[in-house]
Amino acid sequence: MLEALIIFTAQLLYVPMLTLRTIMMVKSEKTKAAGLGVMEGVIYVVAVGLVLSDLSNFYNMAAYALGFGAGLYIGAYVEEKLAIGYVTIEANIPNSNPELTTHLREVGFSVSTSTVQGINHERYMLFCTARRDREKEFYRIIEQHEESAFVASYEPRSFKGGYITKGMRRRREKYKKKEESA
Template identity: 30%
Template sequence: MMELNPIYAGILVFFLRVIDMSLDTLRLLFVMRGKKLLAGAVGSIQAAVFVVAIGAVLTGPLNVWTVLGYAGGFGTGVILGIYLEQRLAIGFGMLQVFSAERGAEIAARLREAGYAATISTATGMKGEVFIIHCAVQRKEIGRVQLLITQVDPDAFITLDDVQPLHSGYFKPSDRRKWGRSARV
Protein backbone atom coordinates (compact mmCIF):
# COMPACT_ATOMS: atom_id res chain seq x y z
CA MET A 1 0.00 0.00 0.00
CA MET A 2 1.26 3.44 -0.94
CA GLU A 3 2.20 5.69 1.98
CA LEU A 4 0.69 9.17 1.92
CA ASN A 5 2.58 12.37 2.49
CA PRO A 6 2.11 13.18 6.24
CA ILE A 7 0.16 16.37 5.49
CA TYR A 8 -2.19 14.56 3.09
CA ALA A 9 -2.61 11.78 5.64
CA GLY A 10 -3.59 14.37 8.26
CA ILE A 11 -6.12 15.92 5.88
CA LEU A 12 -7.57 12.50 5.05
CA VAL A 13 -7.87 11.60 8.74
CA PHE A 14 -9.45 15.00 9.44
CA PHE A 15 -12.22 14.48 6.89
CA LEU A 16 -12.80 10.88 7.92
CA ARG A 17 -13.19 12.00 11.55
CA VAL A 18 -15.55 14.83 10.55
CA ILE A 19 -17.77 12.27 8.82
CA ASP A 20 -17.39 9.76 11.66
CA MET A 21 -18.21 12.21 14.46
CA SER A 22 -21.04 13.90 12.56
CA LEU A 23 -22.66 10.50 12.14
CA ASP A 24 -21.92 9.57 15.76
CA THR A 25 -23.54 12.77 17.03
CA LEU A 26 -26.61 12.16 14.87
CA ARG A 27 -26.75 8.55 16.07
CA LEU A 28 -26.69 9.62 19.70
CA LEU A 29 -29.44 12.17 19.14
CA PHE A 30 -31.55 9.58 17.29
CA VAL A 31 -31.10 7.20 20.24
CA MET A 32 -32.27 9.92 22.62
CA ARG A 33 -35.37 10.48 20.48
CA GLY A 34 -36.20 6.78 20.29
CA LYS A 35 -35.45 6.40 16.55
CA LYS A 36 -34.06 2.84 16.84
CA LEU A 37 -33.76 1.89 13.17
CA LEU A 38 -32.33 5.23 12.15
CA ALA A 39 -29.83 5.12 15.04
CA GLY A 40 -28.78 1.58 14.07
CA ALA A 41 -28.33 2.42 10.39
CA VAL A 42 -26.34 5.58 11.10
CA GLY A 43 -24.30 3.72 13.74
CA SER A 44 -23.32 1.02 11.23
CA ILE A 45 -22.07 3.57 8.71
CA GLN A 46 -20.33 5.54 11.46
CA ALA A 47 -18.52 2.42 12.71
CA ALA A 48 -17.24 1.63 9.21
CA VAL A 49 -15.91 5.17 8.75
CA PHE A 50 -14.30 5.03 12.21
CA VAL A 51 -12.46 1.80 11.35
CA VAL A 52 -11.07 3.38 8.18
CA ALA A 53 -10.04 6.55 10.07
CA ILE A 54 -8.36 4.74 12.95
CA GLY A 55 -6.70 2.37 10.48
CA ALA A 56 -5.23 5.34 8.61
CA VAL A 57 -3.81 6.69 11.88
CA LEU A 58 -2.42 3.40 13.18
CA THR A 59 -0.93 2.00 9.96
CA GLY A 60 1.00 5.10 8.96
CA PRO A 61 3.82 6.77 10.83
CA LEU A 62 2.58 8.72 13.83
CA ASN A 63 3.15 12.40 13.17
CA VAL A 64 1.76 15.72 14.24
CA TRP A 65 -0.42 16.00 11.11
CA THR A 66 -2.38 12.81 11.70
CA VAL A 67 -2.81 13.66 15.39
CA LEU A 68 -4.04 17.16 14.52
CA GLY A 69 -6.27 15.74 11.80
CA TYR A 70 -7.73 13.19 14.21
CA ALA A 71 -8.37 15.70 17.02
CA GLY A 72 -9.53 18.51 14.74
CA GLY A 73 -11.86 16.20 12.84
CA PHE A 74 -13.35 15.00 16.13
CA GLY A 75 -14.30 18.51 17.29
CA THR A 76 -15.42 19.69 13.87
CA GLY A 77 -17.51 16.55 13.40
CA VAL A 78 -19.35 17.09 16.68
CA ILE A 79 -20.17 20.68 15.70
CA LEU A 80 -21.30 19.60 12.22
CA GLY A 81 -23.39 16.76 13.67
CA ILE A 82 -25.24 19.14 15.99
CA TYR A 83 -25.80 21.56 13.10
CA LEU A 84 -27.20 18.76 10.91
CA GLU A 85 -29.49 17.54 13.69
CA GLN A 86 -30.86 21.04 14.17
CA ARG A 87 -31.50 21.32 10.42
CA LEU A 88 -33.27 17.93 10.34
CA ALA A 89 -35.35 18.98 13.39
CA ILE A 90 -36.68 15.47 14.03
CA GLY A 91 -39.25 15.07 16.76
CA PHE A 92 -41.44 17.31 18.84
CA GLY A 93 -40.92 19.99 21.41
CA MET A 94 -43.06 21.34 24.21
CA LEU A 95 -43.18 25.11 24.23
CA GLN A 96 -43.93 26.81 27.51
CA VAL A 97 -44.97 30.41 27.12
CA PHE A 98 -45.08 32.76 30.09
CA SER A 99 -47.09 35.94 29.55
CA ALA A 100 -48.05 38.49 32.18
CA GLU A 101 -51.16 39.80 30.41
CA ARG A 102 -51.81 38.21 27.02
CA GLY A 103 -51.98 34.49 27.73
CA ALA A 104 -55.56 34.05 26.51
CA GLU A 105 -54.76 35.89 23.27
CA ILE A 106 -51.67 33.75 22.67
CA ALA A 107 -53.64 30.54 23.26
CA ALA A 108 -56.38 31.74 20.89
CA ARG A 109 -53.84 32.60 18.16
CA LEU A 110 -52.18 29.19 18.50
CA ARG A 111 -55.55 27.42 18.31
CA GLU A 112 -56.54 29.46 15.22
CA ALA A 113 -53.34 28.20 13.58
CA GLY A 114 -54.30 24.60 14.41
CA TYR A 115 -52.11 24.01 17.45
CA ALA A 116 -53.34 22.68 20.77
CA ALA A 117 -52.73 25.13 23.59
CA THR A 118 -53.29 24.49 27.28
CA ILE A 119 -53.38 27.59 29.45
CA SER A 120 -53.03 27.89 33.21
CA THR A 121 -52.18 30.60 35.71
CA ALA A 122 -49.29 30.74 38.13
CA THR A 123 -47.63 33.21 40.43
CA GLY A 124 -44.40 34.65 39.10
CA MET A 125 -41.86 37.06 40.52
CA LYS A 126 -44.05 40.07 39.66
CA GLY A 127 -47.46 38.51 40.31
CA GLU A 128 -49.88 36.38 38.32
CA VAL A 129 -48.78 35.07 34.90
CA PHE A 130 -50.32 32.86 32.27
CA ILE A 131 -48.50 29.71 31.20
CA ILE A 132 -49.35 28.22 27.81
CA HIS A 133 -48.17 24.71 26.90
CA CYS A 134 -48.06 23.78 23.22
CA ALA A 135 -46.57 20.59 21.69
CA VAL A 136 -45.24 21.23 18.19
CA GLN A 137 -43.12 19.54 15.57
CA ARG A 138 -39.56 20.87 15.94
CA LYS A 139 -39.57 22.01 12.31
CA GLU A 140 -42.42 24.40 13.16
CA ILE A 141 -40.94 25.97 16.28
CA GLY A 142 -39.82 29.14 14.47
CA ARG A 143 -43.30 29.65 12.98
CA VAL A 144 -44.98 29.12 16.36
CA GLN A 145 -42.52 31.44 18.08
CA LEU A 146 -43.39 34.14 15.53
CA LEU A 147 -47.13 33.68 16.22
CA ILE A 148 -46.48 34.08 19.94
CA THR A 149 -44.24 37.14 19.71
CA GLN A 150 -46.68 38.88 17.36
CA VAL A 151 -49.22 38.75 20.20
CA ASP A 152 -46.82 39.40 23.09
CA PRO A 153 -43.27 40.50 22.20
CA ASP A 154 -42.35 40.27 25.90
CA ALA A 155 -43.45 36.65 26.34
CA PHE A 156 -40.86 34.34 27.90
CA ILE A 157 -40.66 31.13 25.84
CA THR A 158 -38.90 27.89 26.75
CA LEU A 159 -38.58 24.61 24.85
CA ASP A 160 -38.27 21.03 26.08
CA ASP A 161 -37.85 17.82 24.08
CA VAL A 162 -40.96 15.65 24.15
CA GLN A 163 -41.30 11.87 24.12
CA PRO A 164 -44.96 11.00 23.49
CA LEU A 165 -46.48 8.63 26.02
CA HIS A 166 -50.24 8.54 25.62
CA SER A 167 -53.04 10.43 23.89
CA GLY A 168 -53.51 14.16 23.36
CA TYR A 169 -54.41 16.59 20.59
CA PHE A 170 -51.99 17.53 17.85
CA LYS A 171 -52.27 19.23 14.50
CA PRO A 172 -53.78 16.76 12.00
CA SER A 173 -50.54 16.77 9.96
CA ASP A 174 -48.63 15.76 13.12
CA ARG A 175 -50.79 12.76 14.08
CA ARG A 176 -49.03 10.24 11.85
CA LYS A 177 -45.68 11.22 13.37
CA TRP A 178 -46.94 10.57 16.92
CA GLY A 179 -48.51 7.24 15.99
CA ARG A 180 -51.73 5.85 17.40
CA SER A 181 -51.58 7.96 20.54
CA ALA A 182 -52.74 11.16 18.80
CA ARG A 183 -56.40 11.95 18.45
CA VAL A 184 -58.49 14.84 17.21
Protein backbone atom coordinates in the same frame (compact mmCIF):
# COMPACT_ATOMS: atom_id res chain seq x y z
CA MET B 1 -0.39 14.13 2.83
CA LEU B 2 -3.15 12.21 1.03
CA GLU B 3 -3.65 10.08 4.13
CA ALA B 4 -4.14 13.22 6.24
CA LEU B 5 -6.81 14.44 3.81
CA ILE B 6 -8.57 11.05 3.91
CA ILE B 7 -8.48 11.07 7.73
CA PHE B 8 -9.85 14.62 7.89
CA THR B 9 -12.67 13.78 5.46
CA ALA B 10 -13.47 10.59 7.35
CA GLN B 11 -13.84 12.59 10.54
CA LEU B 12 -16.16 15.06 8.77
CA LEU B 13 -18.42 12.10 8.01
CA TYR B 14 -17.90 10.09 11.19
CA VAL B 15 -18.59 12.71 13.85
CA PRO B 16 -21.90 14.02 12.44
CA MET B 17 -23.02 10.37 12.16
CA LEU B 18 -22.01 9.88 15.79
CA THR B 19 -24.10 12.91 16.74
CA LEU B 20 -27.14 11.72 14.81
CA ARG B 21 -26.80 8.16 16.09
CA THR B 22 -26.75 9.42 19.67
CA ILE B 23 -29.88 11.49 19.04
CA MET B 24 -31.62 8.52 17.45
CA MET B 25 -30.78 6.39 20.50
CA VAL B 26 -32.14 9.02 22.88
CA LYS B 27 -35.33 9.28 20.81
CA SER B 28 -35.76 5.47 20.77
CA GLU B 29 -35.17 5.18 17.00
CA LYS B 30 -33.25 1.91 17.38
CA THR B 31 -33.25 0.85 13.71
CA LYS B 32 -31.97 4.21 12.46
CA ALA B 33 -29.37 4.31 15.24
CA ALA B 34 -28.15 0.82 14.33
CA GLY B 35 -27.83 1.72 10.64
CA LEU B 36 -25.86 4.86 11.45
CA GLY B 37 -23.75 2.85 13.90
CA VAL B 38 -22.68 0.40 11.18
CA MET B 39 -21.60 3.21 8.83
CA GLU B 40 -19.95 5.03 11.71
CA GLY B 41 -17.98 1.91 12.67
CA VAL B 42 -16.59 1.41 9.16
CA ILE B 43 -15.46 5.04 8.89
CA TYR B 44 -13.95 4.96 12.38
CA VAL B 45 -11.90 1.83 11.69
CA VAL B 46 -10.50 3.33 8.47
CA ALA B 47 -9.58 6.68 10.06
CA VAL B 48 -8.07 5.24 13.24
CA GLY B 49 -6.28 2.55 11.23
CA LEU B 50 -4.58 5.21 9.12
CA VAL B 51 -3.54 7.21 12.19
CA LEU B 52 -2.23 4.17 14.08
CA SER B 53 -0.35 2.81 11.07
CA ASP B 54 2.25 5.57 11.47
CA LEU B 55 2.36 7.23 14.86
CA SER B 56 5.29 9.40 13.79
CA ASN B 57 3.09 11.17 11.21
CA PHE B 58 1.88 14.26 13.05
CA TYR B 59 -0.09 15.45 10.00
CA ASN B 60 -2.36 12.42 10.33
CA MET B 61 -2.87 13.06 14.04
CA ALA B 62 -3.58 16.74 13.42
CA ALA B 63 -6.00 15.84 10.60
CA TYR B 64 -7.82 13.45 12.96
CA ALA B 65 -8.16 16.10 15.70
CA LEU B 66 -9.11 18.94 13.33
CA GLY B 67 -11.59 16.72 11.51
CA PHE B 68 -13.13 15.69 14.81
CA GLY B 69 -13.62 19.33 15.84
CA ALA B 70 -15.02 20.34 12.46
CA GLY B 71 -17.24 17.24 12.48
CA LEU B 72 -18.69 18.22 15.87
CA TYR B 73 -19.60 21.63 14.48
CA ILE B 74 -21.18 20.10 11.37
CA GLY B 75 -23.04 17.51 13.45
CA ALA B 76 -24.50 20.17 15.73
CA TYR B 77 -25.52 22.26 12.71
CA VAL B 78 -27.20 19.30 10.98
CA GLU B 79 -29.02 18.30 14.17
CA GLU B 80 -30.28 21.86 14.64
CA LYS B 81 -31.59 21.95 11.06
CA LEU B 82 -33.23 18.53 11.30
CA ALA B 83 -34.84 19.43 14.64
CA ILE B 84 -35.83 15.84 15.31
CA GLY B 85 -38.57 15.26 17.87
CA TYR B 86 -40.98 17.41 19.83
CA VAL B 87 -40.79 20.26 22.27
CA THR B 88 -43.19 21.37 24.99
CA ILE B 89 -43.43 25.12 25.33
CA GLU B 90 -44.94 27.09 28.19
CA ALA B 91 -45.68 30.78 27.77
CA ASN B 92 -46.56 32.76 30.89
CA ILE B 93 -48.31 36.02 29.90
CA PRO B 94 -49.77 38.84 32.02
CA ASN B 95 -53.40 38.54 30.82
CA SER B 96 -55.66 36.39 28.70
CA ASN B 97 -54.94 37.10 25.03
CA PRO B 98 -57.60 35.43 22.85
CA GLU B 99 -56.07 36.94 19.69
CA LEU B 100 -52.74 35.25 20.41
CA THR B 101 -54.33 31.91 21.30
CA THR B 102 -56.51 31.98 18.16
CA HIS B 103 -53.55 32.86 15.94
CA LEU B 104 -51.41 30.05 17.39
CA ARG B 105 -54.22 27.57 16.77
CA GLU B 106 -54.83 28.86 13.23
CA VAL B 107 -51.22 28.19 12.26
CA GLY B 108 -51.43 24.66 13.63
CA PHE B 109 -50.16 24.80 17.20
CA SER B 110 -52.01 22.87 19.88
CA VAL B 111 -52.59 25.30 22.72
CA SER B 112 -54.07 24.65 26.14
CA THR B 113 -54.65 27.58 28.46
CA SER B 114 -54.91 28.06 32.19
CA THR B 115 -55.07 30.82 34.73
CA VAL B 116 -52.17 30.63 37.18
CA GLN B 117 -51.29 32.49 40.34
CA GLY B 118 -48.17 34.70 40.14
CA ILE B 119 -46.45 36.37 43.10
CA ASN B 120 -48.78 39.36 43.20
CA HIS B 121 -51.58 38.59 40.77
CA GLU B 122 -53.11 36.11 38.38
CA ARG B 123 -51.38 35.42 35.08
CA TYR B 124 -52.26 33.35 32.06
CA MET B 125 -50.39 30.25 30.92
CA LEU B 126 -50.26 28.78 27.42
CA PHE B 127 -49.12 25.16 27.02
CA CYS B 128 -48.12 23.74 23.66
CA THR B 129 -46.40 20.64 22.35
CA ALA B 130 -45.07 20.92 18.81
CA ARG B 131 -42.43 19.53 16.48
CA ARG B 132 -39.00 20.96 17.30
CA ASP B 133 -38.68 22.51 13.85
CA ARG B 134 -41.55 24.87 14.78
CA GLU B 135 -40.19 26.06 18.15
CA LYS B 136 -38.66 29.29 16.80
CA GLU B 137 -41.90 30.07 14.96
CA PHE B 138 -43.82 29.74 18.25
CA TYR B 139 -41.37 32.07 19.99
CA ARG B 140 -41.71 34.65 17.16
CA ILE B 141 -45.50 34.64 17.39
CA ILE B 142 -45.44 35.01 21.18
CA GLU B 143 -42.96 37.89 20.89
CA GLN B 144 -45.18 39.67 18.36
CA HIS B 145 -48.22 39.50 20.64
CA GLU B 146 -46.74 39.52 24.16
CA GLU B 147 -43.31 41.16 24.55
CA SER B 148 -43.27 40.59 28.32
CA ALA B 149 -44.06 36.86 28.13
CA PHE B 150 -41.91 34.39 30.01
CA VAL B 151 -41.42 31.42 27.68
CA ALA B 152 -39.69 28.14 28.51
CA SER B 153 -39.37 24.96 26.49
CA TYR B 154 -38.24 21.42 27.10
CA GLU B 155 -38.23 18.12 25.25
CA PRO B 156 -40.75 15.54 26.40
CA ARG B 157 -39.46 11.98 26.53
CA SER B 158 -42.78 10.56 25.38
CA PHE B 159 -46.44 11.44 25.10
CA LYS B 160 -49.66 9.70 24.19
CA GLY B 161 -52.85 10.80 22.48
CA GLY B 162 -54.12 14.31 22.23
CA TYR B 163 -54.25 16.83 19.48
CA ILE B 164 -50.69 16.54 18.28
CA THR B 165 -50.72 13.71 15.81
CA LYS B 166 -53.53 14.55 13.41
CA GLY B 167 -54.93 17.92 14.32
CA MET B 168 -51.74 19.92 13.89
CA ARG B 169 -51.24 18.72 10.32
CA ARG B 170 -54.85 19.47 9.32
CA ARG B 171 -54.87 22.95 10.85
CA ARG B 172 -51.57 23.93 9.26
CA GLU B 173 -52.77 22.80 5.81
CA LYS B 174 -56.02 24.71 6.30
CA TYR B 175 -54.11 27.84 7.30
CA LYS B 176 -51.78 27.58 4.27
CA LYS B 177 -54.78 27.30 1.93
CA LYS B 178 -56.36 30.31 3.63
CA GLU B 179 -53.14 32.34 3.13
CA GLU B 180 -52.83 31.30 -0.53
CA SER B 181 -56.39 32.33 -1.33
CA ALA B 182 -56.00 35.74 0.37
